[in-house]
Amino acid sequence: MARSGALWQRLHRWASPPGFYRLSTRWLPWLGAASLALLVLGAIWGLLYAPPDARQGHSYRIIYLHVPSAFLALAGYYVMAVAGAIHLIWRVKLADMVMSAAAPLGAALTFLALFSGALWGKPTWGTYWVWDARITSMLVLLFLYLGVMALRQAYSSRETAGRACAVLALVGTVNIPIIYKSVDWWYSLHQPATIRLTAAPSMHPDMFKPLLVMILAFYVFYAWVLVLNTRAEILSRERRAAWVGELAEERVS
């Protein structure tokens, strides 16, 4: 009982905005260095050393940004929806701050997935855009992210805005399995998943290894920018708190 009490207390301190701010200061240099190193490694490997594709030539090198950004666009939506649920159920303020930090990041990554897909589509399919199930459901994802961002601005009460955004994010999760399954359920120009948990990847290992590096790089990068954006959101909401005043003075000297 005593131990679980201590654990609870620790979790409580961790989930308090100033507690998280202080704790995360130590993570930032590691996350930043790891994401930069992995991104540089993955990009150089993918652009310079991976062999060209037999049919697509060099244009397929777009995959090293397309697949990771699409992965994180979806993973980021889970982060946003789960944070919204935690805020709704337990009224954890930090969860609402994470949610509001996750929305613009998710929108940027979804845009990158769509943009890279369009520019890959032109030389490969002969068109930038088709109203196909996978692409349309990704466009819906972009609008969901933008909708959550707009909804937050629409309320004057922060508490109401947070709850409304959480509900919208949770309702929007319906779209996620549609995105995953779209290439199987409907006839689609988009190819089915290259990477499956249950089977070997349908890609040569020399092409696949840099892709794995880039996916890992995007996960670490996402963690880094999510922490950075959450910290900025914490400061913005707690700007009148004594600890932010002390922090502001520290930064001068």
Next chain:
Amino acid sequence: MKLQFDSVAELIAMGGHGIYVWAVYGVAAGLMIWMVCRPLRRRAHILAAVRAARRREGAR
């Protein structure tokens, strides 16, 4: 593992698809820099405003 291009010009051309490949990498770099710099600028902004407010209160 070997380098796939013999010259910088070939690397830029990407077998005729250079414009697509490099546009995607450029936009990605821009977006990722934005994702890092936006919170850092916001933080500097807030801390400067808090400092200014404390100065005003201290002077009074």
